[in-house]
Amino acid sequence: MKDDILTKIPDVLHEEPAIEINEEEFDKTIRSRRSVRVYEKEKVPEKVIEKAIDHALLAPNSSNLQPWRFVWVKSEPQKKQLIKACLNQAAARTASDLIVVLARTENWRKTREQMLNVLKENNAPKGALSYYETIVPLAYNQGFLGVIGLIKRLVIFLRGFTKVTPRAPKSHADMRVWAHKSAALACENIMLSLRAQGYDSCPMEGFDEVRVLKCLGPNLQEKGQEVCMVISAGKRAKNGVYGPQIRMPREQFVSIL
């Protein structure tokens, strides 16, 4: 069934032409984005943050299960706590705004059902329905104490000898990687969006995760939820970028086969 929806080439079900874009503006966005660690006092307009989060929500993500959450911490006491949890670093302390991006390994159960409902309402092809009905739970359900994952590992291992076999996620550790990957795609949208809108950002991974999660209060706690990044936002200060961008030689990272 999976083969069907993946391999079959459908007729035109929906038309969405590839619009033209001024690529130079995109190039400027990428090249002028730097991790900014000191910001001016100026506040970022609320609509700029709102838009950056809207852009995050449009990132591609695994099977469209949207395993992410974005928490914009505006309230002063909570922001103070969060800055502390971010080790009081300048990039957090001087920021106008802080967004906590969370990776979620469990909310796919709900979004899967929602996907099924939307697809049914829109008379989606059978293959798409059975993808969400059968393949998604098979792929993402690791079972109590990862028992299903263990069985999957054995089956995959054996099947893999003779057949092309999709292998991940097959453990809770894989589910973490899975959720963080989609969340990180969204993080990049936030940072580029801020830059395109005239502001700057710093992605932070140096934080006390237990305390960051505590800052979010009791209503946002969820099993299998982890902090992917805390992103600070603000107006770049003159001393905000610490040095020229350093990249090691391209050939260490790029290969052409």
Added chain:
Amino acid sequence: MKDDILTKIPDVLHEEPAIEINEEEFDKTIRSRRSVRVYEKEKVPEKVIEKAIDHALLAPNSSNLQPWRFVWVKSEPQKKQLIKACLNQAAARTASDLIVVLARTENWRKTREQMLNVLKENNAPKGALSYYETIVPLAYNQGFLGVIGLIKRLVIFLRGFTKVTPRAPKSHADMRVWAHKSAALACENIMLSLRAQGYDSCPMEGFDEVRVLKCLGPNLQEKGQEVCMVISAGKRAKNGVYGPQIRMPREQFVSIL
């Protein structure tokens, strides 16, 4: 020492003003990016792929340790193998080009040394040097069989009761999350760059990882290297986007505190 480089606000060491960008073009890039699963026969010009990879290399990444690799599979026999390893899905089969993006948990040892050399050459502040000298190995070295990670876990757990304590990565599983996060940031740059340049993409996670890695040949094998995504690129076909973009209600993912 970590506190120093993170919390201290330095004088102007380097100036890089925040240039202005036409935000509308960025917004169009984000909104017109869709996962394209059927492409026209037209080849993507080589310079477009080159540029997308250049844009990937400029993504923010953890401690600038660049835990990634981009393999552009052009050779026909290897591309055929790779399409098979991607379950023969239409998004791979009809693509002009395929890029394998790898997450690397071990190359930080080399990039850390390179960072130290560059910083020394540029008379970087002491705090930056000691960050790479002391903090980076402490954070990323998990030791044989993760023994150092285990000790770290205990120390972090105890210290965390009374002090704000950075907690990750403290296991090999955390290192995987760590590397995939940075690699995913770069993936998003690739996809947006292709869109901005008039082409399209599809991020694929449905593949046989063992076979994808095998396609890369013996020279690119490396301990601790995993496939983050395979990204296909091409000219969007009329039937390339299967349906309107589906996003669940914003309030499931966005909170304001």
